[in-house]
Amino acid sequence: MLKRIAQGLVAIVGALLIVFVAQRLSGDPVALMLPMDAGEEDFAAMRSALGLDKPLPLQFAIFLGNALQGDFGQSYQWNAPAMQLILERLPATLELAMAGLVFALLLAVPLGVLSAVHRGGAIDRAGKIFAMLGQAVPGFWIGLLLILFIAVELQWLPAFGRGDLSHLLLPAIALGWYPVAAMTRTLRSSMLDILESDYIRMERAIGLPERAIVWRYALRNAMAPLATMIGVYFANMLGGAFVIEVVFAWPGVGRTVVEAVFARDFPVVQAGVVLSAVVFVAVNLLVDLSYGFIDPRIRHD
Amino acid sequence: MVTSASSSNESLLEVQDLKTHLFLKRGVVRAVDGVSFDLAGGETLGLIGESGSGKTMTGLSLLGLPPKPAGRIVAGSIRLGGTELVGMGEEELAADVRGSRIAMISQDPMTSLNPVFTVGSQVAAPIRAHVADGNSRGAALDMAVRELDRVRVPSASARARDYPHQFSGGMRQRVVAAMAIACQPEVLIADEPTSALDVTIQVQLMDLIERIQGDTGAGLLFITHDLGVAASLCHRIAVMYAGRIVELAEVEALYRDPRHPYSQGLLASVPRLGQRKRLTSIPGNPPNPLSLPTGCAFHPRCPHATEQCRNEAPPEVTLNDGDTLSRRVACWLEA
Numbered sequence: 001m002l003k004r005i006a007q008g009l010v011a012i013v014g015a016l017l018i019v020f021v022a023q024r025l026s027g028d029p030v031a032l033m034l035p036m037d038a039g040e041e042d043f044a045a046m047r048s049a050l051g052l053d054k055p056l057p058l059q060f061a062i063f064l065g066n067a068l069q070g071d072f073g074q075s076y077q078w079n080a081p082a083m084q085l086i087l088e089r090l091p092a093t094l095e096l097a098m099a100g101l102v103f104a105l106l107l108a109v110p111l112g113v114l115s116a117v118h119r120g121g122a123i124d125r126a127g128k129i130f131a132m133l134g135q136a137v138p139g140f141w142i143g144l145l146l147i148l149f150i151a152v153e154l155q156w157l158p159a160f161g162r163g164d165l166s167h168l169l170l171p172a173i174a175l176g177w178y179p180v181a182a183m184t185r186t187l188r189s190s191m192l193d194i195l196e197s198d199y200i201r202m203e204r205a206i207g208l209p210e211r212a213i214v215w216r217y218a219l220r221n222a223m224a225p226l227a228t229m230i231g232v233y234f235a236n237m238l239g240g241a242f243v244i245e246v247v248f249a250w251p252g253v254g255r256t257v258v259e260a261v262f263a264r265d266f267p268v269v270q271a272g273v274v275l276s277a278v279v280f281v282a283v284n285l286l287v288d289l290s291y292g293f294i295d296p297r298i299r300h301d
Numbered sequence: 302m303v304t305s306a307s308s309s310n311e312s313l314l315e316v317q318d319l320k321t322h323l324f325l326k327r328g329v330v331r332a333v334d335g336v337s338f339d340l341a342g343g344e345t346l347g348l349i350g351e352s353g354s355g356k357t358m359t360g361l362s363l364l365g366l367p368p369k370p371a372g373r374i375v376a377g378s379i380r381l382g383g384t385e386l387v388g389m390g391e392e393e394l395a396a397d398v399r400g401s402r403i404a405m406i407s408q409d410p411m412t413s414l415n416p417v418f419t420v421g422s423q424v425a426a427p428i429r430a431h432v433a434d435g436n437s438r439g440a441a442l443d444m445a446v447r448e449l450d451r452v453r454v455p456s457a458s459a460r461a462r463d464y465p466h467q468f469s470g471g472m473r474q475r476v477v478a479a480m481a482i483a484c485q486p487e488v489l490i491a492d493e494p495t496s497a498l499d500v501t502i503q504v505q506l507m508d509l510i511e512r513i514q515g516d517t518g519a520g521l522l523f524i525t526h527d528l529g530v531a532a533s534l535c536h537r538i539a540v541m542y543a544g545r546i547v548e549l550a551e552v553e554a555l556y557r558d559p560r561h562p563y564s565q566g567l568l569a570s571v572p573r574l575g576q577r578k579r580l581t582s583i584p585g586n587p588p589n590p591l592s593l594p595t596g597c598a599f600h601p602r603c604p605h606a607t608e609q610c611r612n613e614a615p616p617e618v619t620l621n622d623g624d625t626l627s628r629r630v631a632c633w634l635e636a
Binding site: 197198199200201202203204205206207208209210212217220221294295296297 | 364366391392394395396397398399400401404405407408409412413414415416417418426427430431464466477480481483484
């Protein structure tokens with residue numbers, strides 16, 4: 001576990017390094033900040049004020065020190081600390097990602113299990129087609145279709161913004177769309193293996209009801225590989241819901257970062273990227289911890 | 302054709318001309334091809350033969366569990382205390398037969414327990430499913446601990462909270478046995494329960510199975526390829542070859558005087574203490590299950606094969622082994 005935490009910290013420092021380098025590569029920020037008629041002296045003064053005249057390693061050390069305190073500088077657009085802006089948007093993103101995950105699981109778990117139980121049957125074939133669509137059709141396009149039909153044509157649900165549950169539904173479906181496919185297929189294949197195993201045969205031989213065998217005794221064994229996928233996709237949804245958030249005008253981290261990119265608001269972009277990295281590492285640690293609850297063999301190692 | 306010798310009214314389990322076939326893409330495997338035997342309460346019947354002879358498939362058929370989707374019971378009858386099991390619905394089998402009236406101790410203790418549930422809850426599962434007083438979780442768990450005690454798992458109440466990976470192979474096999482006997486089944490099938498274990502552990506387990514049978518008076522169908530183990534445990538032995546019982550006899554009579562050439566070959570290939578005779582093996586290989594030889598399936602390997610053996614399947618004939626005992630042989634030499 002300590003090793004995992006150390007690996008996570010290395011990943012976060014790596015993300016910080018990339019952010020730092022990208023910032024230096026993207027040109028002289030001073031040129032953006034100063035008016036067109038500023039002189040050479042003004043540039044030098046501004047550089048030294050920002051610490052840009054110091055050697056690069058030292059600059060990185062200072063950047064790292066600030067970053068560790070959550071200080072990514074002031075937003076250029078809004079007169080507020082960049083990280084604070086991002087953190088304010090985090091609850092909205094969290095809410096959407098959770099909803100997307102719940103939607104994905106509600107669909108993937110029954111579909112994956114039933115596909116395995118009725119292998120080659122109607123549900124299995126439908127699941128295959130669905131999975132192909134899920135992988136081939138991007139979530140934002142599904143989002144646009146949902147807006148067009150459900151929100152605009154039928155006017156059942158609002159098309160954008162954050163509010164009550166009705167606002168959450170469409171973006172959650174669009175966000176959860178892609179993971180459904182992968183989760184269904186993973187669950188199906190692990191359930192197929194498990195349902196052929198000796199212990200399931202034993203459970204049948206002692207006359208346990210088939211429903212209990214499938215949904216309790218087999219499914220719990222299939223949870224470990226599923227937990228891995230949940231971790232990956234949940235982290236992706238938290239850190240990578242840029243497009244869906246933009247499509248549905250969802251006031252989350254993703255949309256804020258996209259807006260900041262267009263406004264060249266570097267501190268906000270950096271804060272967003274680093275936060276994504278932290279969230280990704282944290283979610284994966286949680287998944288690692290969850291293995292112990294799912295599989296006692298790992299708990300006792 | 303003469304069928305079963307002694308289908309008395311007292312027998313607990315009567316199997317008549319059972320046929321279980323596997324419908325594969327490459328063809329049909331007649332895994333069980335006309336098997337008849339009966340089993341009385343308290344009796345141990347050994348089912349011996351090489352792997353692929355259909356012994357395990359016979360056991361699984363008794364539970365109505367031939368491997369899905371290829372396997373199917375295509376003919377015959379399995380009567381358990383007068384109830385016909387062939388053709389019974391899946392749910393009824395699960396609710397009223399499997400685990401409660403017929404149970405199976407499976408082959409490999411290392412893979413027969415569910416890795417993510419505690420041992421106690423796994424032994425409690427059949428109790429909750431079949432025993433009326435076992436409805437509550439706590440009561441079922443208490444009963445499960447008693448069963449673990451009965452199979453001599455040390456400090457059972459504490460160990461019931463452990464998971465299978467915390468048990469040794471021998472202990473796991475005891476747990477499997479506890480699951481099987483938890484609901485006091487009338488028929489117990491033991492499918493090579495010792496083949497995955499060390500010799501010393503094997504002996505302990507054999508004793509245990511014998512004791513359980515003594516306690517419960519269950520009929521025991523003991524599936525094995527180990528003639529020594531079968532001799533020490535069984536009252537009667539059925540020798541299987543290519544999906545059929547070729548010889549069924551009292552254990553002593555069979556070992557003293559095997560009548561079917563396959564039984565003779567099997568016994569000649571077992572080393573005996575004090576005998577410095579050279580071991581002989583049966584020539585040839587077990588037949589391809591997809592295309593069994595015509596006539597008697599054993600004829601290509603049989604030293605006594607005649608033209609008749611090649612063309613016609615031998616009838617099952619009943620021979621007298623003394624006043625009360627009888628044996629059944631399917632061989633033209635005895636016909």
